[in-house]
Amino acid sequence: MADEKIGLVGYGTVGREIARHLIKAHGALSVVDSDLARGEEMRAAGATPVEDLAALAADCDAIVLSLPGPPAVRAVLDGPSGIIANANPGLLIVDTTSSDPATGTEMARRAKARGIAYVEAPISTPCPGVTGPDTIRQGDGTFIVGASEEDFPRAEALLRPMARYIYHIGPVGRGSAMKLVTNYVAGATRIALAEGIAIAAAMGIPATRTMEVCGNAAAASQTLDEVVARRTGDDPDGVGFAVDLRYKDFRLANELGRSLGVPMPLGGPIVELYQMMLAKGWAKRDINSIVPFIAEMAGVDIDRPESRWPEAQ
Secondary structure: OOOOOEEEEOOOOOHHHHHHHHHHHHOOOEEEOOOHHHHHHHHHHOOEEOOOHHHHHHHOOEEEEOOOOHHHHHHHHOOOOOHHHHOOOOOEEEEOOOOOHHHHHHHHHHHHHOOOEEEEOOEEOOOOOOOHHHHHHOOOEEEEEEOOOOOHHHHHHHHHHHEEEEEEEEOOOHHHHHHHHHHHHHHHHHHHHHHHHHHHHHOOOOHHHHHHHHHOOOOOOHHHHHHHHHHHOOOOOOOOOEHHHHHHHHHHHHHHHHHOOOOOOOHHHHHHHHHHHHHOOOOOOEHHHHHHHHHHHHOOOOOOOOOOOOOOO
16 A cells, blocks of 8 residues: 555544554655644644545545544545545545444445445554553554455555554444443443542542552453553643543443443443533543542542541450
């Protein structure tokens, strides 16, 4: 794919890291982003900003999407000014957005009708304590791909420079479903950890001790390692993945499970908990802020706790 013209839609936190790899691999990159102010940053990185989706579609052999969610994917791909309507047959669309199977399946159907290949390849991280953007910057991403057998090799070649793992799960729909599963499990684990830290604090045990013990006991997990790395790192208040995006993933996972007839006894309460975080103004905080959020709800200081337990005399 070295001689192909490559485009990118979405020059956000993850998109700019994807852009660096695409520029290095292909020598040039055309980019569309809703924030026109990012144009100078794009030029400095070696990319060419393009204002028109239709022009991008007509000029490219492959386009990577890095967008916030399903509505943005539909807005970019669908309609008379979208990519699908204006692309030449043979275009490859690789969608790295954390989306939902319904959106992917519908976009793949519409793309196929015009001789265009649509592949979903949402990103996860195999590295504890490393944010999604850092994972891509280091070339260590996990890409969970939904694609036809015919389209997968082209997508794999495009993704390989930024990937540690590339999993072809099956046809379009299954990649986004698996990404929702991974985020649901990791997110539920993080909530359980936050609750456990609050319980321990109410017994007078500080968070550092709780996490140390959990890390060397049955509660050990990559999610725990990430929380520890965040709290002890150089930028504990930095945002690697925002609460509102994780809320979106929980909501989509809950809806998917229910639509498939899968019992979701945890799904509803988890979605409500994240709605509470949004209502309290925590939308743009890092997902690991669930730890102080639960502590605040519990009325405990997890770093300097005071025991509520009646000690033996």
